[in-house]
Amino acid sequence: MKGINMIQLAKELGLSVSTVSKALGDSHEISASTKKRVNELAKKYNYKPNPFASNLRKKKGKQIAIIIPDIVNNFFALAVDGIEHVTMAKNYDTFIYLTHESLEREKALLEHLENGLISGLIISVSSGREGYGHFQEFYENTKLPMVFFDRVPDLLQFPKVISNNYESTFDATARLIKAGCKRPIFFSTQEPLFTNMERIRGFQAALSSAGLLFSEDMIVKCSYDMDQNYSALRKIFLSKKRPDGVFASIEKFAISLYQVCKDLEVNIPRDVKVIGMNNLRTAALLSPSLSTVSQPSFNMGKEAATLLLKMIEKKTYAAANDIIVLKNELTIRESLHA
């Protein structure tokens, strides 16, 4: 029974299309008995309203989009899981788009999505602080609800879901120092992301509150290319001023670090103490087990999606430049203390 539509349903029921439409929409204008008749026949024929026709007419649909830099990263995978958890429950269809850290791709995507395909947008940005114009422009052009999570454009007024990066990095760095580090370094992203800046702030604050001096070369900017990271780290650990502590703000970089240390026979934690910020399920099984600050990724996704759907359905929710802050979790393992 391919492609049965409302018109055929109406004909068979001896009703008008409008009545059928309203019946299926559970309108109060329609009597219970006809509603029943309509729904039964619809079920019998396995009738499914055509979403294109419906969206076209209503100028609104139940489709949203996720834009993230990367999916091969436990943090984002978990976040997507969280998002899907709520969109699924509310019968929304979810597009996924990956930017692979490319600002160009991100811009192109947003421009594409101005066609009206979606009714809302969940984003984790790939661009630095200077490159936020396209988000604002997208919003001006579409007025669509948007929620940012984790990597948020701090300078723009949009609802955001983040975690307490400043505090947790402060705490983690303090632990490194307490464990004896005099010269910890910080693995940073290339782009000047807000998330990353907050972490750097936490790092610096912890240093200064312990009476240690911060210097620019403590911030190591990592590339998105694993090989390049490997050689950069190798160079650092072969240099004279070898660091004795590392806060690795990104999943990939912790992995590269472990490889370098293994190859150079730099002992963790004796020679260098490490805390990584990530959601690796294998953190506890690494050699040595990796101390981590892990983000509540699943819940961040969940919160972001819940907020977005609220905005779309405008139940009670009005303006929206809320910022929801969830807590990261610090887990100390062997990479800090032998």
Add this chain to the structure above:
Amino acid sequence: MKGINMIQLAKELGLSVSTVSKALGDSHEISASTKKRVNELAKKYNYKPNPFASNLRKKKGKQIAIIIPDIVNNFFALAVDGIEHVTMAKNYDTFIYLTHESLEREKALLEHLENGLISGLIISVSSGREGYGHFQEFYENTKLPMVFFDRVPDLLQFPKVISNNYESTFDATARLIKAGCKRPIFFSTQEPLFTNMERIRGFQAALSSAGLLFSEDMIVKCSYDMDQNYSALRKIFLSKKRPDGVFASIEKFAISLYQVCKDLEVNIPRDVKVIGMNNLRTAALLSPSLSTVSQPSFNMGKEAATLLLKMIEKKTYAAANDIIVLKNELTIRESLHA
């Protein structure tokens, strides 16, 4: 300039809507000069054709869907990455749906997608061999192109992208035996998936070709609940007939195994040798480093998407119950030899 449409464009150009539509579609009926005029004005107003109207009229769109059991699993994340790589390039929008290993969810999803939202489907099934009816039914009802990858319904005639599970499991098992294992066990999925059965076949064949006896209790069915796996494995490793080798056919299970061995102080590889089938980026960094059979996940996704888009666009591609087989890669690390 929110929501400019063809009608307004046509009006401003002094042309009819049909001419504008054809011009934008680069129809041969339209002169080069008017095409140019139309395109320029369209660009000026940042005009984007409404996909709902267009899809409704054409009864076809540029949206496809991915249905997978899980995204928090490097294999699937990489596959999605591969899929997105090609859909992106061809300007398709990609929905993502997660079944979380639930046959019910899978069925509900397929039923939902009968509404015509998508033009094609890429699937990795969550159901066992007996539960394939819904795929067939979906196809009958929609006639939509579908491509399966990795976890494929072997009994149905659909195009598939898989990896050489039989051979690579055979080889891996042979290596376990060669390293001295007399009583290796196999960590299997709950559901009787084809993928898994192929691996078991390879396992058995390797045993028998080495003159070892296979017994049913060598197959350990694992749950999707990590805690449950932990206790099950614990029990096995506390029993008298402790295995001396493991082939872990699923990512999660290798992780549980490492935890159990760590806690019980069972030494890998001295007491038990391990090869895991997964795409963990941290495999080399585990303690001891984990020998793996890794699947070409990214490429599997890429191939599946390429095939699907070919089918959708029916360029030269006609029927399609192709099976594309890619090769897994065996990497031996410390978990096999100290």
Add this chain to the structure above:
DNA sequence: TGCAATTACGAAAACGTTATAGCGGAAAAC
């Protein structure tokens, strides 16, 4: 020069919904 073929466009009918306005008839109100 005469006729067919081609070129470049327009009118109008789809595609399958939803929303607005309206309309009989019955119940309620005066």
Add this chain to the structure above:
DNA sequence: GTTTTCCGCTATAACGTTTTCGTAATTGCA
């Protein structure tokens, strides 16, 4: 007993495209 209200339903016009068919003007061909 007339007017008003409400109930349950229908007719019809959108929503923004694409496509089919038609047509006037131009070109090609003999």
